Amino acid sequence: MDIHEYQAKEILSGFGVAVPDGALAYSPEQAAYRARELGGDRWVVKAQVHAGGRGKAGGVKVCTSDIEINDVCEDLFGMKLVTHQTGPEGKGVYRVYVEAAVPIAREIYLGFVLDRTTQRVMIVASAEGGMEIEDISAERPDSIVRAVVEPAVGLREFQCRQIAFKLGIDAALVQPMVRTLQGAYRAFTELDATMVEINPLVITEDNRIIALDAKMTFDGNALFRHPQIAELRDKSQEDPRESRAADRGLSYVGLDGNIGCIVNGAGLAMATMDTIKLAGGEPANFLDIGGGATPERVAKAFRLVLSDRNVQAILVNIFAGINRCDWVAEGVVQALREVDVDVPVVVRLAGTNVEEGQKILAKSGLPIIRAKTLNEAAERAVGAWRNDLSQGVRMRAVS
Structure with a gap:
């Protein structure tokens, strides 16, 4: 789960990381009032969206009067901010953060991530701040400092000092840098974060x-x-499809294809998407319905997949261990009877009670395409989609 910049700053501040004075606003008038509350003669107005690259996209503005803040916010509120991380659809701006400007002498990049290779928290820092870490890595790889934290002892002061020295921090600022590093690390570990990024971390004049x-x-x-x-x-x-899935306890990631996937197990879902591509199709989503694939849960999954107007065929791929194929079959039948499904549906069942599941599908009288293997299921899903298009059947995505 991502959060906004102002929320991250509030959290980090509670762990001893110094942040500028700032305040949240939900309207241009409130933003101008916040600036007067903060005082000073220069402020930074930042659009609050879950994406990086806001400055280049026009989502960060420096203002020198409350009138200028009001005018800037008139343009920001309600706009779709498009950055390299949002995609062409952009992110809506519904709140801004007004911050007192600080005199910057130097910028540094600082990040905490989970390194799957070492299975440790990795600290990544660079003396070249204000840029995306990918750009820093490509343009100035020698500037990147890395340190691995041993979980049994945590981040030690000597490691923080080593990082500070490698970044060329002045001796008088080493101890504040140590507090910043340890505070960010504590926030990372105590709150089960997967990423903490401070970019830029600045040294002021x-x-x-x-x-x-x-x-x-x-x-x-x-x-x-x-x-x-x-x-x-x-x-x-958030993607509204992913938001609905999370509210229903389903793991869903929307993609750009047209073959909807309903699968149990993350690994099997990945294999299903790969097999669809090998068969000449494009998966429309990653959807893991989990271990408790009850009929109601399967029906919810159908509704979620069909909420994507690009879906033109559905592939249900269930390998039942904890699950039971007859439960899944009942869910498929229930969904097809309750939901207006106007696309081909291919079902592949394997595992516990597979014979009973196949019987339920066969006796339903519904136009369900059955398959015994994953390869066969993917080929039939792609083939059914292409066949319907070639026959001129009206799909929802082109209606």
């Missing part, structure tokens, strides 16, 4: 270390332990 921007991502499977973090979720920044 009056010798302070401040997190000028911040981004945090959290493990969705751990949110039950952190209700205060779960409350920060902003559904307006």
